[in-house]
Amino acid sequence: MVVRLKNALLIADVQNDFCPGGKLGISDGDKIIPAINKYIKEFSKNKLPIFISRDWHPKKTKHFKKFGGVWPAHCVQNTKGAEFHAKLKFPKEAIIISKGMDPEKDSYSAFDAVDSNGCEFDNLLRIFGIKNLFVGGLATDYCVKNSAIDALKKGFKVLLLVDAVKGVNLKPNDSDEAIDEMVRRGARKISFADLKL
Ligand SMILES: [Zn+2]
Known part of the structure:
Protein backbone atom coordinates (compact mmCIF):
# COMPACT_ATOMS: atom_id res chain seq x y z
CA MET A 1 0.00 0.00 0.00
CA VAL A 2 1.29 3.42 -0.90
CA VAL A 3 0.81 5.98 1.82
CA ARG A 4 0.03 9.33 0.34
CA LEU A 5 0.07 12.34 2.57
CA LYS A 6 -0.53 14.98 -0.01
CA ASN A 7 -2.74 17.11 2.21
CA ALA A 8 -1.92 18.90 5.44
CA LEU A 9 -3.88 21.26 7.64
CA LEU A 10 -2.49 24.45 9.16
CA ILE A 11 -4.50 26.12 11.90
CA ALA A 12 -3.02 29.49 12.75
CA ASP A 13 -2.84 31.11 16.17
CA VAL A 14 -6.14 30.17 17.86
CA GLN A 15 -4.84 31.56 21.16
CA ASN A 16 -6.56 33.35 24.03
CA ASP A 17 -4.95 36.70 23.25
CA PHE A 18 -6.45 36.67 19.74
CA CYS A 19 -9.93 35.81 20.99
CA PRO A 20 -12.47 38.09 22.67
CA GLY A 21 -11.15 39.18 26.08
CA GLY A 22 -7.54 38.71 24.95
CA LYS A 23 -4.82 41.36 24.58
CA LEU A 24 -5.42 41.53 20.85
CA GLY A 25 -8.89 40.05 20.82
CA ILE A 26 -10.45 39.66 17.38
CA SER A 27 -14.19 40.21 17.62
CA ASP A 28 -15.88 36.84 17.06
CA GLY A 29 -12.41 35.26 16.78
CA ASP A 30 -13.73 32.36 18.86
CA LYS A 31 -16.81 31.88 16.67
CA ILE A 32 -14.81 30.04 14.02
CA ILE A 33 -13.49 27.43 16.46
CA PRO A 34 -16.33 24.90 15.89
CA ALA A 35 -15.64 25.07 12.15
CA ILE A 36 -11.90 24.66 12.75
CA ASN A 37 -12.59 21.64 14.96
CA LYS A 38 -14.60 20.04 12.14
CA TYR A 39 -11.65 20.37 9.76
CA ILE A 40 -9.27 19.00 12.41
CA LYS A 41 -11.53 15.99 12.96
CA GLU A 42 -11.65 15.27 9.24
CA PHE A 43 -7.86 15.46 8.81
CA SER A 44 -7.40 13.34 11.90
CA LYS A 45 -9.85 10.72 10.59
CA ASN A 46 -7.84 10.56 7.37
CA LYS A 47 -4.56 10.33 9.29
CA LEU A 48 -3.24 13.47 7.66
CA PRO A 49 -0.78 15.87 9.31
CA ILE A 50 -2.25 18.70 11.35
CA PHE A 51 -0.11 21.70 12.22
CA ILE A 52 -1.23 24.08 14.94
CA SER A 53 0.75 27.30 14.96
CA ARG A 54 1.14 29.67 17.87
CA ASP A 55 2.52 33.13 18.37
CA TRP A 56 5.14 32.64 21.09
CA HIS A 57 6.83 35.90 22.00
CA PRO A 58 9.46 36.79 24.57
CA LYS A 59 8.49 39.62 26.95
CA LYS A 60 10.74 42.02 25.07
CA THR A 61 10.42 42.08 21.29
CA LYS A 62 10.43 44.74 18.57
CA HIS A 63 7.04 43.33 17.62
CA PHE A 64 5.47 45.13 20.63
CA LYS A 65 4.57 48.82 20.73
CA LYS A 66 6.66 49.37 23.85
CA PHE A 67 9.81 48.34 21.96
CA GLY A 68 9.11 50.07 18.66
CA GLY A 69 6.51 47.78 17.06
CA VAL A 70 2.81 48.10 16.25
CA TRP A 71 1.14 45.73 18.68
CA PRO A 72 0.28 45.71 22.35
CA ALA A 73 2.07 42.89 24.18
CA HIS A 74 0.37 39.56 23.37
CA CYS A 75 1.03 35.82 23.37
CA VAL A 76 3.98 36.09 25.73
CA GLN A 77 5.52 32.64 26.29
CA ASN A 78 3.99 30.63 29.13
CA THR A 79 1.17 33.08 29.85
CA LYS A 80 -2.56 32.38 29.78
CA GLY A 81 -2.89 34.64 26.74
CA ALA A 82 -0.51 32.46 24.74
CA GLU A 83 -2.45 29.28 25.50
CA PHE A 84 -4.67 27.80 22.84
CA HIS A 85 -8.34 28.65 23.27
CA ALA A 86 -10.01 26.06 25.51
CA LYS A 87 -12.55 25.20 22.79
CA LEU A 88 -9.91 24.31 20.22
CA LYS A 89 -9.72 20.51 20.03
CA PHE A 90 -6.81 18.74 18.42
CA PRO A 91 -5.37 15.24 18.75
CA LYS A 92 -2.02 14.57 20.42
CA GLU A 93 -0.57 13.71 17.01
CA ALA A 94 -1.04 17.31 15.89
CA ILE A 95 2.24 19.17 15.58
CA ILE A 96 2.51 22.45 17.43
CA ILE A 97 4.77 24.94 15.71
CA SER A 98 5.89 28.18 17.37
CA LYS A 99 6.93 31.51 15.89
CA GLY A 100 7.79 35.01 17.06
CA MET A 101 10.57 33.96 19.44
CA ASP A 102 13.16 36.17 17.71
CA PRO A 103 12.94 39.59 19.45
CA GLU A 104 14.11 41.30 16.24
CA LYS A 105 11.33 39.94 14.00
CA ASP A 106 7.54 40.13 13.66
CA SER A 107 7.16 36.59 12.27
CA TYR A 108 3.63 36.72 10.89
CA SER A 109 4.07 33.58 8.83
CA ALA A 110 3.93 29.95 9.94
CA PHE A 111 6.97 29.50 7.70
CA ASP A 112 8.91 31.31 10.45
CA ALA A 113 7.76 28.64 12.89
CA ASN A 123 11.00 21.07 6.24
CA LEU A 124 8.22 19.29 8.10
CA LEU A 125 5.94 19.67 5.08
CA ARG A 126 8.66 18.32 2.78
CA ILE A 127 9.31 15.35 5.08
CA PHE A 128 5.63 14.39 4.80
CA GLY A 129 5.64 15.02 1.04
CA ILE A 130 2.83 17.55 1.32
CA LYS A 131 1.55 19.18 -1.85
CA ASN A 132 -1.63 20.88 -0.66
CA LEU A 133 -1.86 23.08 2.41
CA PHE A 134 -5.29 23.80 3.86
CA VAL A 135 -5.15 27.00 5.90
CA GLY A 136 -7.51 28.34 8.56
CA GLY A 137 -7.35 30.22 11.85
CA LEU A 138 -6.45 33.70 13.02
CA ALA A 139 -5.95 36.23 11.69
CA THR A 140 -6.97 36.39 8.03
CA ASP A 141 -5.05 39.63 7.44
CA TYR A 142 -1.82 38.56 9.22
CA CYS A 143 -0.77 35.02 10.00
CA VAL A 144 -3.21 33.35 7.60
CA LYS A 145 -2.30 35.73 4.76
CA ASN A 146 1.45 35.61 5.29
CA SER A 147 1.48 31.84 5.71
CA ALA A 148 -0.65 31.32 2.59
CA ILE A 149 1.50 33.63 0.47
CA ASP A 150 4.73 32.00 1.69
CA ALA A 151 3.27 28.56 0.95
CA LEU A 152 2.38 29.63 -2.60
CA LYS A 153 5.86 31.10 -3.10
CA LYS A 154 7.35 27.80 -1.99
CA GLY A 155 5.29 25.89 -4.52
CA PHE A 156 2.52 24.45 -2.35
CA LYS A 157 -1.10 24.56 -3.40
CA VAL A 158 -3.11 26.58 -0.90
CA LEU A 159 -6.71 25.96 0.02
CA LEU A 160 -8.09 28.77 2.12
CA LEU A 161 -10.80 27.65 4.54
CA VAL A 162 -13.07 30.68 4.24
CA ASP A 163 -15.49 29.42 6.88
CA ALA A 164 -12.64 28.95 9.38
CA VAL A 165 -10.75 32.27 9.28
CA LYS A 166 -11.30 35.64 10.95
CA GLY A 167 -9.40 38.90 10.63
CA VAL A 168 -8.18 41.75 12.83
CA ASN A 169 -9.36 44.47 10.40
CA LEU A 170 -7.35 47.44 11.64
CA LYS A 171 -8.91 48.94 8.53
CA PRO A 172 -12.43 47.60 7.85
CA ASN A 173 -11.58 45.91 4.53
CA ASP A 174 -8.26 44.35 5.53
CA SER A 175 -9.62 40.79 5.66
CA ASP A 176 -11.45 41.02 2.34
CA GLU A 177 -8.37 42.49 0.72
CA ALA A 178 -6.19 39.79 2.27
CA ILE A 179 -8.48 37.10 0.82
CA ASP A 180 -8.43 38.79 -2.59
CA GLU A 181 -4.65 38.94 -2.51
CA MET A 182 -4.32 35.27 -1.56
CA VAL A 183 -6.68 34.29 -4.37
CA ARG A 184 -4.87 36.54 -6.86
CA ARG A 185 -1.65 34.75 -5.98
CA GLY A 186 -3.21 31.36 -6.56
CA ALA A 187 -5.00 30.25 -3.37
CA ARG A 188 -8.35 28.51 -3.76
CA LYS A 189 -11.22 29.34 -1.43
CA ILE A 190 -13.10 26.38 -0.01
CA SER A 191 -15.73 25.73 2.64
CA PHE A 192 -16.27 22.57 4.66
CA ALA A 193 -18.80 21.19 2.16
CA ASP A 194 -16.11 21.32 -0.57
CA LEU A 195 -13.52 19.40 1.47
CA LYS A 196 -12.18 16.34 -0.33
CA LEU A 197 -9.18 14.57 1.16
ZN1 LIG B 1 2.54 38.46 17.51
Whole structure:
Protein backbone atom coordinates (compact mmCIF):
# COMPACT_ATOMS: atom_id res chain seq x y z
CA MET A 1 0.00 0.00 0.00
CA VAL A 2 1.29 3.42 -0.90
CA VAL A 3 0.81 5.98 1.82
CA ARG A 4 0.03 9.33 0.34
CA LEU A 5 0.07 12.34 2.57
CA LYS A 6 -0.53 14.98 -0.01
CA ASN A 7 -2.74 17.11 2.21
CA ALA A 8 -1.92 18.90 5.44
CA LEU A 9 -3.88 21.26 7.64
CA LEU A 10 -2.49 24.45 9.16
CA ILE A 11 -4.50 26.12 11.90
CA ALA A 12 -3.02 29.49 12.75
CA ASP A 13 -2.84 31.11 16.17
CA VAL A 14 -6.14 30.17 17.86
CA GLN A 15 -4.84 31.56 21.16
CA ASN A 16 -6.56 33.35 24.03
CA ASP A 17 -4.95 36.70 23.25
CA PHE A 18 -6.45 36.67 19.74
CA CYS A 19 -9.93 35.81 20.99
CA PRO A 20 -12.47 38.09 22.67
CA GLY A 21 -11.15 39.18 26.08
CA GLY A 22 -7.54 38.71 24.95
CA LYS A 23 -4.82 41.36 24.58
CA LEU A 24 -5.42 41.53 20.85
CA GLY A 25 -8.89 40.05 20.82
CA ILE A 26 -10.45 39.66 17.38
CA SER A 27 -14.19 40.21 17.62
CA ASP A 28 -15.88 36.84 17.06
CA GLY A 29 -12.41 35.26 16.78
CA ASP A 30 -13.73 32.36 18.86
CA LYS A 31 -16.81 31.88 16.67
CA ILE A 32 -14.81 30.04 14.02
CA ILE A 33 -13.49 27.43 16.46
CA PRO A 34 -16.33 24.90 15.89
CA ALA A 35 -15.64 25.07 12.15
CA ILE A 36 -11.90 24.66 12.75
CA ASN A 37 -12.59 21.64 14.96
CA LYS A 38 -14.60 20.04 12.14
CA TYR A 39 -11.65 20.37 9.76
CA ILE A 40 -9.27 19.00 12.41
CA LYS A 41 -11.53 15.99 12.96
CA GLU A 42 -11.65 15.27 9.24
CA PHE A 43 -7.86 15.46 8.81
CA SER A 44 -7.40 13.34 11.90
CA LYS A 45 -9.85 10.72 10.59
CA ASN A 46 -7.84 10.56 7.37
CA LYS A 47 -4.56 10.33 9.29
CA LEU A 48 -3.24 13.47 7.66
CA PRO A 49 -0.78 15.87 9.31
CA ILE A 50 -2.25 18.70 11.35
CA PHE A 51 -0.11 21.70 12.22
CA ILE A 52 -1.23 24.08 14.94
CA SER A 53 0.75 27.30 14.96
CA ARG A 54 1.14 29.67 17.87
CA ASP A 55 2.52 33.13 18.37
CA TRP A 56 5.14 32.64 21.09
CA HIS A 57 6.83 35.90 22.00
CA PRO A 58 9.46 36.79 24.57
CA LYS A 59 8.49 39.62 26.95
CA LYS A 60 10.74 42.02 25.07
CA THR A 61 10.42 42.08 21.29
CA LYS A 62 10.43 44.74 18.57
CA HIS A 63 7.04 43.33 17.62
CA PHE A 64 5.47 45.13 20.63
CA LYS A 65 4.57 48.82 20.73
CA LYS A 66 6.66 49.37 23.85
CA PHE A 67 9.81 48.34 21.96
CA GLY A 68 9.11 50.07 18.66
CA GLY A 69 6.51 47.78 17.06
CA VAL A 70 2.81 48.10 16.25
CA TRP A 71 1.14 45.73 18.68
CA PRO A 72 0.28 45.71 22.35
CA ALA A 73 2.07 42.89 24.18
CA HIS A 74 0.37 39.56 23.37
CA CYS A 75 1.03 35.82 23.37
CA VAL A 76 3.98 36.09 25.73
CA GLN A 77 5.52 32.64 26.29
CA ASN A 78 3.99 30.63 29.13
CA THR A 79 1.17 33.08 29.85
CA LYS A 80 -2.56 32.38 29.78
CA GLY A 81 -2.89 34.64 26.74
CA ALA A 82 -0.51 32.46 24.74
CA GLU A 83 -2.45 29.28 25.50
CA PHE A 84 -4.67 27.80 22.84
CA HIS A 85 -8.34 28.65 23.27
CA ALA A 86 -10.01 26.06 25.51
CA LYS A 87 -12.55 25.20 22.79
CA LEU A 88 -9.91 24.31 20.22
CA LYS A 89 -9.72 20.51 20.03
CA PHE A 90 -6.81 18.74 18.42
CA PRO A 91 -5.37 15.24 18.75
CA LYS A 92 -2.02 14.57 20.42
CA GLU A 93 -0.57 13.71 17.01
CA ALA A 94 -1.04 17.31 15.89
CA ILE A 95 2.24 19.17 15.58
CA ILE A 96 2.51 22.45 17.43
CA ILE A 97 4.77 24.94 15.71
CA SER A 98 5.89 28.18 17.37
CA LYS A 99 6.93 31.51 15.89
CA GLY A 100 7.79 35.01 17.06
CA MET A 101 10.57 33.96 19.44
CA ASP A 102 13.16 36.17 17.71
CA PRO A 103 12.94 39.59 19.45
CA GLU A 104 14.11 41.30 16.24
CA LYS A 105 11.33 39.94 14.00
CA ASP A 106 7.54 40.13 13.66
CA SER A 107 7.16 36.59 12.27
CA TYR A 108 3.63 36.72 10.89
CA SER A 109 4.07 33.58 8.83
CA ALA A 110 3.93 29.95 9.94
CA PHE A 111 6.97 29.50 7.70
CA ASP A 112 8.91 31.31 10.45
CA ALA A 113 7.76 28.64 12.89
CA VAL A 114 9.53 25.55 14.20
CA ASP A 115 8.35 22.42 16.01
CA SER A 116 9.51 21.38 19.48
CA ASN A 117 12.72 19.96 17.95
CA GLY A 118 13.50 23.17 16.12
CA CYS A 119 12.53 21.73 12.74
CA GLU A 120 11.18 24.40 10.38
CA PHE A 121 7.61 24.17 9.11
CA ASP A 122 8.76 24.06 5.49
CA ASN A 123 11.00 21.07 6.24
CA LEU A 124 8.22 19.29 8.10
CA LEU A 125 5.94 19.67 5.08
CA ARG A 126 8.66 18.32 2.78
CA ILE A 127 9.31 15.35 5.08
CA PHE A 128 5.63 14.39 4.80
CA GLY A 129 5.64 15.02 1.04
CA ILE A 130 2.83 17.55 1.32
CA LYS A 131 1.55 19.18 -1.85
CA ASN A 132 -1.63 20.88 -0.66
CA LEU A 133 -1.86 23.08 2.41
CA PHE A 134 -5.29 23.80 3.86
CA VAL A 135 -5.15 27.00 5.90
CA GLY A 136 -7.51 28.34 8.56
CA GLY A 137 -7.35 30.22 11.85
CA LEU A 138 -6.45 33.70 13.02
CA ALA A 139 -5.95 36.23 11.69
CA THR A 140 -6.97 36.39 8.03
CA ASP A 141 -5.05 39.63 7.44
CA TYR A 142 -1.82 38.56 9.22
CA CYS A 143 -0.77 35.02 10.00
CA VAL A 144 -3.21 33.35 7.60
CA LYS A 145 -2.30 35.73 4.76
CA ASN A 146 1.45 35.61 5.29
CA SER A 147 1.48 31.84 5.71
CA ALA A 148 -0.65 31.32 2.59
CA ILE A 149 1.50 33.63 0.47
CA ASP A 150 4.73 32.00 1.69
CA ALA A 151 3.27 28.56 0.95
CA LEU A 152 2.38 29.63 -2.60
CA LYS A 153 5.86 31.10 -3.10
CA LYS A 154 7.35 27.80 -1.99
CA GLY A 155 5.29 25.89 -4.52
CA PHE A 156 2.52 24.45 -2.35
CA LYS A 157 -1.10 24.56 -3.40
CA VAL A 158 -3.11 26.58 -0.90
CA LEU A 159 -6.71 25.96 0.02
CA LEU A 160 -8.09 28.77 2.12
CA LEU A 161 -10.80 27.65 4.54
CA VAL A 162 -13.07 30.68 4.24
CA ASP A 163 -15.49 29.42 6.88
CA ALA A 164 -12.64 28.95 9.38
CA VAL A 165 -10.75 32.27 9.28
CA LYS A 166 -11.30 35.64 10.95
CA GLY A 167 -9.40 38.90 10.63
CA VAL A 168 -8.18 41.75 12.83
CA ASN A 169 -9.36 44.47 10.40
CA LEU A 170 -7.35 47.44 11.64
CA LYS A 171 -8.91 48.94 8.53
CA PRO A 172 -12.43 47.60 7.85
CA ASN A 173 -11.58 45.91 4.53
CA ASP A 174 -8.26 44.35 5.53
CA SER A 175 -9.62 40.79 5.66
CA ASP A 176 -11.45 41.02 2.34
CA GLU A 177 -8.37 42.49 0.72
CA ALA A 178 -6.19 39.79 2.27
CA ILE A 179 -8.48 37.10 0.82
CA ASP A 180 -8.43 38.79 -2.59
CA GLU A 181 -4.65 38.94 -2.51
CA MET A 182 -4.32 35.27 -1.56
CA VAL A 183 -6.68 34.29 -4.37
CA ARG A 184 -4.87 36.54 -6.86
CA ARG A 185 -1.65 34.75 -5.98
CA GLY A 186 -3.21 31.36 -6.56
CA ALA A 187 -5.00 30.25 -3.37
CA ARG A 188 -8.35 28.51 -3.76
CA LYS A 189 -11.22 29.34 -1.43
CA ILE A 190 -13.10 26.38 -0.01
CA SER A 191 -15.73 25.73 2.64
CA PHE A 192 -16.27 22.57 4.66
CA ALA A 193 -18.80 21.19 2.16
CA ASP A 194 -16.11 21.32 -0.57
CA LEU A 195 -13.52 19.40 1.47
CA LYS A 196 -12.18 16.34 -0.33
CA LEU A 197 -9.18 14.57 1.16
ZN1 LIG B 1 2.54 38.46 17.51
